[in-house]
Amino acid sequence: MDVGTVTLEAKGLTKRYGKTSAVDDLSFAVEAGRVTGFLGPNGAGKSTTMRMLLGLDRPDSGSALVHGRRLAELRHPVREVGAALGPGAVHPGRTAYDHLLALAASNRIGRRRVTEVLDITGLARVARRRAGGFSLGMSQRLSIAGALLGDPGVLLFDEPVNGLDPEGVRWVRRLMKGLAAEDRTVFVSSHLMSEMELTADHVVVIGGGRLIADTDVHEFIASSSRSAVRVSSPQAAQLRVRLETEGAAVTSDAQRTLLVSGMDCAQISRIAGECGAELHELTQHRSSLEEAFMELTGHSVEYRSGSPEPA
Known part of the structure; x- marks a missing residue:
């Protein structure tokens, strides 16, 4: 499989439950050789989308494709697609070995695997x-083991770090990156933005069942209006005029301090030199993935916490 090859696609996926639209004309493509984070607020349609990609739910319209075909059309699906959608799909009376052995036997996979x-x-x-x-963490690991059993090139994980301790979270991160480095497709749904920022190369963001963003994770973060440069200068007023003339968005944080969006440090330094403004501080504030996510998806949050009443 070549890096950058599209292996997983949603094309106009739509799924309704009664009058509720869980997924609404959703399209995106997932490429091999990178970790793609699948993000969205609760109720955004992530789990429904994953289930449609795996053929567990039938879309009302549109198509979910693996290597250009529906999963049901693949000759050996377990050898091509692995999925861990949660730790609960195991008979509690079976040992971990017997659970995996049963999966292996039903798919003609040897005991060694x-x-x-x-x-x-x-x-x-x-x-x-x-x-x-x-424990929940051990069950999570067993679910991941089942996904890896067929040594597939396409892998889907839904909240894979739930229940894991810090060492387990780091292990999952290394696993995801290692699988992507082997030119596999890794599609991961998670609510842990800090972990996705460390793990994902690309993000697909949905809200209300619709696509909001499909982009490189660094570009997604950089697009946040909360990314700004803090500038301190005795000539802040005249510098502000020049920066705004050049197209920057500028707000005042203090008498001599500006917060500048839409320009990087090099551009601001050049403009300050041209207008004779002395710089005492020039600091880039980079938004986190969580900040960028909250800014972009705030309008599609299904459940909001109320503000506490003043004491």
Whole structure:
């Protein structure tokens, strides 16, 4: 598989439940060789979209394609697509080993691969324990082991770090990046913006079932209006006039301090030199993924917390 090859596509996906539109004419493409974060507020339609991509839910219109075909048309789907949609799809009376062995046998996968994925996910020592006694974090690892079982080139993970301790979160991050480095397609849904900022190369953002953004993660962050340069100068007033003339958006943070959006430090420094403004501070404030996400999706949040009453 070549890096940059489109392997996973949503084309005009629409899904309604009664009068409620869960997904509304949603289109995007996911490429191999990078981690793509799938982001959106609660109720945005992420889980429904993932289920349609995997053929678990039928869209009312549109199509969900893997390598240009519906999942049901793939000859060996488990060898081409792996998915971890949550830790609950395991019989509690089965051991981790037996659970994976049953999946392997039904898909003509050898026992050796069962041992391999138990090692990869750190479950080798508890392989003979019943899944019903697993912690949430261990169950999450078992779900991921099932996704890796067929050694697929396309992988979908829904909230894979839920229930994991800090070491487990770091392990998932390394795993995702490692899979992408092997030119696999990695599509990850998560509410943890700080973790997605460290893990994802690209983001697909939806709200209200509609596409909001489909872009490089750094470009997404840079597009936030909260990204600004803090400028301190004794000639702040005259510098502000020049900056606004050149197209920057400028607000005053203090008497001699400006917050400048739409220009980088080099541009501001050049303009300050041209108008004779002395610079005492020139600091780039970079928004976080969380700040950019909240700014872009605030209008589509389904449930909002009320402000606390003053004491």
